[in-house]
Amino acid sequence: PKFSVGYPLLMAPFYLLFGDEGMFYVSPIMGFLTLIAAYLLFRLWSSPLASLLAVLTLAANGVFLTYSNYMLTHAADICFVTWAMYFLWRWYRTPSAGWGIATGLALGVSIAVRPTNVLLAAVVAVAAIAVFARTYRTKIIPWRALVALAVACAVIPLLLALYNYRQFGSPFVSGYQLTNEQNAYSLAALKAHLGPFTLGMMEDALFIAFPLGL
Numbered sequence: 691p692k693f694s695v696g697y698p699l700l701m702a703p704f705y706l707l708f709g710d711e712g713m714f715y716v717s718p719i720m721g722f723l724t725l726i727a728a729y730l731l732f733r734l735w736s737s738p739l740a741s742l743l744a745v746l747t748l749a750a751n752g753v754f755l756t757y758s759n760y761m762l763t764h765a766a767d768i769c770f771v772t773w774a775m776y777f778l779w780r781w782y783r784t785p786s787a788g789w790g791i792a793t794g795l796a797l798g799v800s801i802a803v804r805p806t807n808v809l810l811a812a813v814v815a816v817a818a819i820a821v822f823a824r825t826y827r828t829k830i831i832p833w834r835a836l837v838a839l840a841v842a843c844a845v846i847p848l849l850l851a852l853y854n855y856r857q858f859g860s861p862f863v864s865g866y867q868l869t870n871e872q873n874a875y876s877l878a879a880l881k882a883h884l885g886p887f888t889l890g891m892m893e894d895a896l897f898i899a900f901p902l903g904l
Contacts, residue, residue: 694802695853714761717764718759720766721755721759724748724754771797773796777796782821785832790842791838798847806875
């Protein structure tokens with residue numbers, strides 16, 4: 691199998707319940723859940739009005755609308771990543787095992803859908819280090835919350851690594867290697883396609899927001 695197991699597993703119950711057409715329900719549902727997660731995430735930083743305007747901006751984005759109506763992994767990917775970031779931010783503010791487990795499971799599913807999301811482990815690590823540094827000064831380190839976050843973040847990626855090892859002979863090789871597409875996940879490939887990538891981000895994916903962010 692070429693693709694990672696996460697998205698097929700998400701589609702499986704819809705297929706069992708609704709047949710072939712049921713699989714097309716997944717992306718619209720994921721898109722809707724993304725908007726809910728985005729609003730909750732924005733509310734952690736902004737007023738209700740600003741958060742609503744931000745969500746409407748996302749909902750009106752052409753790329754977001756396209757992939758929320760298309761049977762590819764993109765909508766599921768952004769859905770679980772957005773929920774993971776919301777849970778992580780809640781964990782960062784008030785460290786607890788519950789928020790840590792929620793973060794790990796959401797991020798783990800996103801990695802099962804798209805393995806390149808493993809790079810977001812760096813974001814989790816920064817949050818964990820920041821919480822440790824903040825609480826170290828008070829001598830009340832939330833070890834339970836830290837351990838829960840670490841374990842939860844590791845479970846699904848380790849299962850995926852085991853699957854890859856059994857299927858492809860290495861935990862670091864995916865089905866994309868069968869068509870040499872895994873070679874695209876490299877700094878050399880990014881450098882070679884940096885121009886089209888930047889143009890696409892500015893014109894389609896993050897119109898106006900991308901250049902302003904830079």
